[in-house]
Amino acid sequence: MKLQTQITIAFTTLLVIIMSVVSVMIYSLILDVLIQNEREQLQEKGDLIKQFLWSEVSVNNLAQLIGDDSLQLFLYDQNTDNVMLSTLPKELIDYWLENYDVSDEDQRLWKAGNERYVVSIIPIYPNLLDQQLILVTPLDDLQEVQRNFFNRLIFIFLIGIGIISVLSHFLTKRLVTPLTKLKYQLKKIEKRKFDDLERVHASGEMKEVEQSVYDMANELSRYIQSQHHFFQNASHELKTPLMTIQGYAEGIRDGVFEDEASDRGLDVIVAEISRLKKIINEMILLAKLDSEENIYDEENVPVANLIHSTIDRALPLANEKQVRLTYYIDTDANIAVDKEKLLQAMMNVVSNGIRHANGKVIIRAFQENKSLKITVADDGKGIDEALMPKLFQRFMKGKSGETGLGLAISRAIVERSNGTITAGRSELGGALFTITFKSE
Structure with missing residues (x-):
């Protein structure tokens, strides 16, 4: 798999994970916000109802006055344990009165079977009468709003992920393209085609890498040329004394050099052998300095x-x-x-x-x-x-x-x-x- 594809997949996967975590958090937060908002609305309706509660207005007329036909509430007197006013089934109210404390205003949700309700408890006359006005809203209604909102949010997230993935693809391509070109230049270095090297346009750290590769290629080219010169010069330096030694040795063997000439020839042979020995020792030292670590004792x-x-x-x-x-x-x-x-x-x-x-x-x-x-x-x-x-x-x-x-x-x-x-x-x-x- 190409590096560009790997980076794009990795980035997109990371983005999906982050979006998923954010979506879960937002999904839960939406419901909390909706519940809080619904309780505030119920509180406002309850405050309005308190103004008309002791007048000659019926519950149906009261619902019309506040503009909500689906108003669900009941008025409970703790002293007489009596439900004074209700728009809810009696069985449901009896269940709540049995399982919940209607004087606790901090309650947010009540259950009844598999259903849950948002609750707002409003004292009618605080510190005077133990009468509470309880307004409720089915949580299913809010969850439907939550789902609709969340679906739209997911749709927006998907569009965002798509756009960001496309952008990341092009940005990654811009990043990887110099690497791809650099790979081809490294292939040329591998084949020692130093004269065919081309500069790669890049920026930032990639430019530094490209410059390092280019400098390495130049140094390698110089090194290879120096090695060629080394072998050429080494063969010449070794060949010259060897030819001298061979010439004098053959001359002495064949009787061409006799007496003093033979002695001079032997002196030349000894001198050339010493020179050869020195060259070879120095070549061995250079090779050791280049390759062996334990030759150097600090x-x-x-x-x-x-x-x-x-x-x-x-x-x-x-x-x-x-x-x-x-x-x-x-x-x-x-x-x-x-x-x-x-x-x-x-x-x-x-x-x-x-x-x-x-x-x-x-x-x-x-x-x-x-x-x-x-x-x-x-x-x-x-x-x-x-x-x-x-x-x-x-x-x-x-x-x-x-x-x-x-x-x-x-x-x-x-x-x-x-x-x-x-x-x-x-x-x-x-x-x-x-x-x-x-x-x-």
């Missing part, structure tokens, strides 16, 4: 401790490249991270800066806008603008890059640490890497 690490450990590891490379390594720590904050993993990410960034610097690399740690920031700046040539959007992708490397996986690993580690890493141009003229963590 602990509270002082930022100063992290910076000092990075400096200790990077100093030999800086001395080799004759680069001055400077650091400034303006915070004593702690961060919940895997220290070894984040240290590896820092080393990738810092060593990248050392390789590209002319003579200076500066590391800073400070608080800014409720965030902890670690920056690594160098005075080299900076990052090529064309390379900037793809800088953190796998196997993207500059002229002096090694495997092209270092910055990709750094980004994966930083993001697993609930942080972000960005690249730009530093005040020194070279590259600026900024790692940001939200402070608690």
Whole structure:
């Protein structure tokens, strides 16, 4: 069953239930109102009758005077236990006098067999004589009025339910139509037809859902493209050293390389194998960072401790490249991270800066806008603008890059640490890497 039909049925069912409850309440309330209204009318007639009761007017003439031929009443004297005036059968009056207290003015209904009567008891001379004028009206007459009124009310309710159901159908259709269109767009995403995606016009929360789906499709498209580039670049990066190893190995086996040439060939083979091993290890680490949860062990690490450990590891490379390594720590904050993993990410960034610097690399740690920031700046040539959007992708490397996986690993580690890493141009003229963590 379609969602539109389900919503319409659910809404209509809820409406019918509410209308049914309201109808039952109104049905009961109508009778109460009619009884109260009838008692008030009987009271008015009784007050009028009291003015003529002791005159020379007969009961029939009295009924004509008040304009009601169906007037049902009797006058009862409690002192003499005598019915002085009556338009009702004697058996009926005797039954009531036997079973009801005629002095109780608060009574609303009397019964006689299967019939009920609305009652109004009016003292003739309060506090003087125990004489009561009792006027009655059969409840069946009021119930007939109740049924007629209720039937009309039900008819109006049915018309209202029909109109509201039609309106709910069109309103639901307006709500569900964007969902239906969105479903077709999701089918295109499922089939990876990203170029055929169309925007769906919607409003409110549905617009937010549509925007999320569209952003997801773009991200998925970028991810699939990056995977294609990854496999292409990975095959190239692995193929090059393998071909070198194969060439030297076959040359040594066939006697093409002898003596010093053979030794140089073996040195190249060992170097290429080491490079291959490093690439494979970094690829395995990236795969684990993307898929395994238990690879990341968090602990509270002082930022100063992290910076000092990075400096200790990077100093030999800086001395080799004759680069001055400077650091400034303006915070004593702690961060919940895997220290070894984040240290590896820092080393990738810092060593990248050392390789590209002319003579200076500066590391800073400070608080800014409720965030902890670690920056690594160098005075080299900076990052090529064309390379900037793809800088953190796998196997993207500059002229002096090694495997092209270092910055990709750094980004994966930083993001697993609930942080972000960005690249730009530093005040020194070279590259600026900024790692940001939200402070608690």
